[in-house]
Amino acid sequence: MRVIETHNLNKVYDEMVIPVKAVDNVTLNVEQGEFTAIVGPSGSGKTTLLNIIGGLDHPTSGTVKIEDSEISAMSSNKLIDFRLNNIGFIFQAYNLIPVLTARENVEFIMLLQNKPRKERDARVKELMDAVGLSDKMDNRPSELSGGQQQRVAVARALASKPKFILADEPTANLDSHSAENLLDIMLKLNQEENITFIFSTHDQRVIDRARRVVTLTDGRVVSDVTKS
Amino acid sequence: MMLIRLAWKNVWRSHYRSLVVITAITLGVWAGIFLYGFFFGMFEQRMRDVIENETSHIQIHQQHYRDDYDVHLYISDGPKILEKLKADSAVKAATGRILSMGMIASPATGTGVKINGVDPVEEEKVTKLAEKIKEGGYFSENLRTPIIISQKTAEKLKVKLHSKIVLTFQAANGEITSGAFRVIGIFHSDNTAYDQGNVFIRRDELKTMLGDSIDFHEIAVLLRDQSLMEASEKRYQAAWPGLMVESWRDIVPEIAVIVDMFDQLMSIFMLIIMLSLAFGIINTMLMAIMERTREIGMLMAIGMNKTKIFFMIAYETVYLALIGGPTGLLLGYLTIQFFSRRGIDLASFSKALAGYGISNMVYPKMEAHNYYNILLEVILVAMFASIYPAYKALKLNPVDAIRKI
Numbered sequence: 140m141r142v143i144e145t146h147n148l149n150k151v152y153d154e155m156v157i158p159v160k161a162v163d164n165v166t167l168n169v170e171q172g173e174f175t176a177i178v179g180p181s182g183s184g185k186t187t188l189l190n191i192i193g194g195l196d197h198p199t200s201g202t203v204k205i206e207d208s209e210i211s212a213m214s215s216n217k218l219i220d221f222r223l224n225n226i227g228f229i230f231q232a233y234n235l236i237p238v239l240t241a242r243e244n245v246e247f248i249m250l251l252q253n254k255p256r257k258e259r260d261a262r263v264k265e266l267m268d269a270v271g272l273s274d275k276m277d278n279r280p281s282e283l284s285g286g287q288q289q290r291v292a293v294a295r296a297l298a299s300k301p302k303f304i305l306a307d308e309p310t311a312n313l314d315s316h317s318a319e320n321l322l323d324i325m326l327k328l329n330q331e332e333n334i335t336f337i338f339s340t341h342d343q344r345v346i347d348r349a350r351r352v353v354t355l356t357d358g359r360v361v362s363d364v365t366k367s
Numbered sequence: 368m369m370l371i372r373l374a375w376k377n378v379w380r381s382h383y384r385s386l387v388v389i390t391a392i393t394l395g396v397w398a399g400i401f402l403y404g405f406f407f408g409m410f411e412q413r414m415r416d417v418i419e420n421e422t423s424h425i426q427i428h429q430q431h432y433r434d435d436y437d438v439h440l441y442i443s444d445g446p447k448i449l450e451k452l453k454a455d456s457a458v459k460a461a462t463g464r465i466l467s468m469g470m471i472a473s474p475a476t477g478t479g480v481k482i483n484g485v486d487p488v489e490e491e492k493v494t495k496l497a498e499k500i501k502e503g504g505y506f507s508e509n510l511r512t513p514i515i516i517s518q519k520t521a522e523k524l525k526v527k528l529h530s531k532i533v534l535t536f537q538a539a540n541g542e543i544t545s546g547a548f549r550v551i552g553i554f555h556s557d558n559t560a561y562d563q564g565n566v567f568i569r570r571d572e573l574k575t576m577l578g579d580s581i582d583f584h585e586i587a588v589l590l591r592d593q594s595l596m597e598a599s600e601k602r603y604q605a606a607w608p609g610l611m612v613e614s615w616r617d618i619v620p621e622i623a624v625i626v627d628m629f630d631q632l633m634s635i636f637m638l639i640i641m642l643s644l645a646f647g648i649i650n651t652m653l654m655a656i657m658e659r660t661r662e663i664g665m666l667m668a669i670g671m672n673k674t675k676i677f678f679m680i681a682y683e684t685v686y687l688a689l690i691g692g693p694t695g696l697l698l699g700y701l702t703i704q705f706f707s708r709r710g711i712d713l714a715s716f717s718k719a720l721a722g723y724g725i726s727n728m729v730y731p732k733m734e735a736h737n738y739y740n741i742l743l744e745v746i747l748v749a750m751f752a753s754i755y756p757a758y759k760a761l762k763l764n765p766v767d768a769i770r771k772i
């Protein structure tokens with residue numbers, strides 16, 4: 140099943156002064172269950188592309204469809220609700236609310252969705268187990284390592300039962316061991332639960348483990364390789 | 368629910384800063400209440416003093432008497448009217464006075480005064496003159512030509528108790544009359560101007576000296592309660608249309624103005640305090656939002672909608688005000704309660720204040736509705752102060768906010 144479908148996506152910054160084509164005519168489809176890395180040098184447009192796919196940013200032209208919804212046409216207020224119920228986000232840092240515990244951070248998104256208490260409790264447990272942090276439930280982010288924080292972020296991203304998860308350089312701030320560990324968890328979730336992951340990265344070891352690698356240069360897709 | 372809890376936790380995130388704002392609000396409200404209560408107590412006491420010691424509630428004169436105190440403008444039916452007033456159910460006490468503007472002189476010096484010819488028994492009931500006597504006694508001795516003067520006058524004339532002084536004034540027939548009097552009592556009130564301007568002798572003695580035809584120039588009426596004043600004033604005026612019936616408000620309008628404007632003045636004063644607090648709160652919240660740009664951007668990115676962001680910030684602001692406000696209110700209440708019993712001694716300022724008729728001891732006072740008003744103002748300020756920071760947070764663009772990483 141096709142989860143993401145983009146058509147002739149363009150994003151131009153500073154249109155009046157010196158136009159920068161951050162995303163240049165990108166047409167890209169993502170199927171359910173993919174584990175896809177967007178790679179490319181700094182400034183190649185990875186973040187911009189992920190933001191547009193995630194409904195955080197509007198393209199200058201072109202369309203984005205998430206399953207049957209064309210999000211490039213939605214108002215930003217509508218997009219907030221769409222993101223809440225359809226997309227899981229993992230950022231490079233500052234994923235968590237510092238005054239809430241790990242448990243509360245994961246629960247938070249389900250509170251936004253008005254999920255009943257029972258369901259929330261069960262899911263928080265299940266997800267914290269899945270990311271291997273059931274013993275850190277009641278710790279605040281400041282009491283967790285960077286890697287642990289990112290694992291909580293993965294749990295939080297999954298909690299809303301999104302159609303896919305977008306992660307912009309999720310391992311960029313982690314040491315190699317923690318990065319491996321995070322990637323293991325993401326891969327396991329992908330294989331066992333068929334969760335769709337799209338992430339950008341610079342890290343060669345991460346690229347090696349992706350099943351599909353899309354390479355951007357100056358906003359253009361220059362290669363798109365799926366390993367068998 | 369969740370937002371309320373999250374906002375509460377956010378308040379304590381930089382508890383130093385929050386505590387500073389909360390303390391500022393507490394102190395502001397506290398100071399506001401204290402000043403309000405202090406001045407309210409002071410002016411109310413001044414008003415009561417004026418009524419109980421000086422003017423009484425209502426005074427009756429012949430038309431135009433108060434223009435230049437012409438000795439011939441007496442109330443022709445004085446004693447009869449006085450009897451009727453004493454029988455009135457609204458009246459607590461009433462007295463008739465014969466007055467004369469004259470000079471009081473000692474061997475050292477002289478000064479102009481209003482000579483009050485009073486009935487000792489009636490006067491005591493109306494103005495409590497006897498209670499104010501600090502040295503000597505009241506008109507009880509069977510001495511001839513006694514006079515009661517104030518400490519201020521005694522100092523000025525350099526006289527003591529039992530000294531002889533001379534009063535000089537114009538009699539009804541136009542001739543200048545003098546009489547020797549002996550100081551039997553020296554009084555002191557909190558109003559310097561009143562003390563300097565008034566001396567008291569027996570009404571019958573003044574009457575004899577002025578000329579037997581002269582009757583009361585002034586009838587002073589102390590009512591059972593201030594609330595009876597307006598109606599009584601109207602009734603008396605209707606009963607004796609030829610006379611001038613006035614309340615203390617007409618006689619000392621400067622005090623009536625203060626009493627009337629007090630509430631408005633204090634509201635403006637409180638508003639200024641509240642506004643400065645509001646800006647303190649707004650400033651703090653804007654700082655908090657700036658520090659949390661990325662976090663708020665992240666929350667918007669993962670799907671927290673604008674209404675929820677708005678209320679999260681607004682609740683946080685309201686918390687600051689609603690912790691500080693009631694704390695200040697409570698402290699204010701306790702302070703007022705404490706000092707309303709104990710009083711605040713203004714001895715060091717007392718000379719200056721006495722010039723305005725204000726006594727040394729101030730007993731601060733607040734009425735329940737004043738507290739409610741202040742509480743209401745705090746709530747309004749909290750809501751007002753919460754809008755702008757919350758609105759500012761909404762203007763954040765999640766993409767830009769997150770890129771700040």
Ligand SMILES: Nc1ncnc2c1ncn2[C@@H]1O[C@H](COP(=O)(O)OP(=O)(O)OP(=O)(O)O)[C@@H](O)[C@H]1O
Pocket residue numbers: 152153159160161179180181182183184185186187188
């Ligand atoms: N808000 C903006 N205004 C103007 N130009 C921008 C803006 N955001 C990004 N750009 C430009 O768009 C281009 C793509 O930026 P983007 O952040 O998407 O690259 P990236 O591949 O994510 O880089 P990195 O690996 O450093 O994260 C860059 O040239 C960048 O300077």
Ligand SMILES: [Mg+2]
Pocket residue numbers: 185186187307
């Ligand atoms: Mg980037």
